[in-house]
Amino acid sequence: MNKVRILHTADLHIESALTAFKSAAEIRRAELLDIFGKIIDTAKSENVDVLIIAGDLFDSCRPSKPAVSYVKRKLESIPEVKVFITTGNHDYSLNIDFPENVFLFSNGIKKYEFESFDFYGAGFQSEYCDSNMLKNFSVENPGKINILAFHGDIVEKGQTSRYNPVTREELSETGADYVALGHVHQFTGINCVNNVSYAYCGIPEGRGFDELGKKGVIIGDVYKNRVDLKFLPVCKRECIETNIDITGCGDYDEICSKIYECAIGGQNIFKINLCGTVENQFFLNTNFIEERIKNDYFYVKVIDLTRPKIDIDMLKEEYSLRGLFVKKLSEQNGSEEALRFGLGAISGEKVYFNDN
Numbered sequence: 428m429n430k431v432r433i434l435h436t437a438d439l440h441i442e443s444a445l446t447a448f449k450s451a452a453e454i455r456r457a458e459l460l461d462i463f464g465k466i467i468d469t470a471k472s473e474n475v476d477v478l479i480i481a482g483d484l485f486d487s488c489r490p491s492k493p494a495v496s497y498v499k500r501k502l503e504s505i506p507e508v509k510v511f512i513t514t515g516n517h518d519y520s521l522n523i524d525f526p527e528n529v530f531l532f533s534n535g536i537k538k539y540e541f542e543s544f545d546f547y548g549a550g551f552q553s554e555y556c557d558s559n560m561l562k563n564f565s566v567e568n569p570g571k572i573n574i575l576a577f578h579g580d581i582v583e584k585g586q587t588s589r590y591n592p593v594t595r596e597e598l599s600e601t602g603a604d605y606v607a608l609g610h611v612h613q614f615t616g617i618n619c620v621n622n623v624s625y626a627y628c629g630i631p632e633g634r635g636f637d638e639l640g641k642k643g644v645i646i647g648d649v650y651k652n653r654v655d656l657k658f659l660p661v662c663k664r665e666c667i668e669t670n671i672d673i674t675g676c677g678d679y680d681e682i683c684s685k686i687y688e689c690a691i692g693g694q695n696i697f698k699i700n701l702c703g704t705v706e707n708q709f710f711l712n713t714n715f716i717e718e719r720i721k722n723d724y725f726y727v728k729v730i731d732l733t734r735p736k737i738d739i740d741m742l743k744e745e746y747s748l749r750g751l752f753v754k755k756l757s758e759q760n761g762s763e764e765a766l767r768f769g770l771g772a773i774s775g776e777k778v779y780f781n782d783n
């Protein structure tokens with residue numbers, strides 16, 4: 428049966444600044460380039476026919492010479508693979524002399540025809556694209572396998588976006604068998620609307636705590652009217668945000684052992700939120716904790732979200748509004764939450780309630 432084997436990636440954002448990683452930023456920047464090499468090697472070992480890079484390959488329109496020459500060299504190493512690159516809102520004007528196996532889409536929709544499939548793509552020409560690039564597009568040879576790639580936002584009808592807004596209805600009208608999307612940095616699952624399958628593959632390496640979890644690419648086969656595609660994790664490190672309850676920990680030794688117990692995998696990038704209650708007199712210094720554990724992690728950031736323990740027995744003896752409140756509440760077996768809200772309100776804090 429006719430099929431096209433593809434690897435779909437996007438949003439590599441090569442040469443992102445990553446300043447939040449401080450001393451680890453240089454290494455992480457190098458890793459963003461390195462993952463490109465790994466993806467190319469995967470395309471080769473998995474024998475794909477087509478490699479799709481759906482925008483924001485580079486973080487800017489002016490990537491450095493070393494980065495460009497590495498990217499070109501890796502693309503040259505897979506001459507048997509057809510590589511389709513669309514520009515995104517970050518790299519909308521790339522001035523790169525790509526090797527012969529690369530097809531670049533840097534403006535309105537364009538088609539390349541091959542024996543077993545047609546490939547369409549459209550790219551950004553500036554930082555923003557307020558109107559839909561597809562503009563009533565539908566494939567010219569509906570009997571063939573058709574693949575479409577672009578960078579942009581899938582929106583609801585009537586919703587706007589500055590990044591090429593396209594609705595599901597418009598995707599369905601393209602008649603493509605697979606639409607390879609870029610711009611959203613999270614894998615969305617393989618979705619389908621009227622035989623048109625579409626997906627965001629997400630970024631292949633997380634660049635911060637807004638890009639959490641395992642990152643990867645989409646790989647598999649595109650057939651006429653259906654796909655057999657899966658998510659393949661390729662990232663070297665995961666960005667992980669985790670809450671660690673340190674209630675009961677009396678000193679830094681205990682807190683650090685608790686962290687080691689809960690935040691496993693030192694190669695990963697951690698944001699650790701310490702939570703729970705601590706004794707009033709225990710002074711928590713997150714810089715000191717980071718200093719103690721930093722050699723065991725590629726990068727670790729520690730945030731103090733703990734709350735001081737409330738000494739009810741002491742408070743209810745107080746001759747004050749606060750004392751009276753605590754006394755009344757404990758007589759009625761009030762909840763810990765009610766206690767915190769009440770004490771907060773009495774001390775003049777803003778108190779927020781929500782239904783969840």
Ligand SMILES: [Mn+2]
Binds near residue numbers: 482516578611
């Ligand atoms: Mn983008």
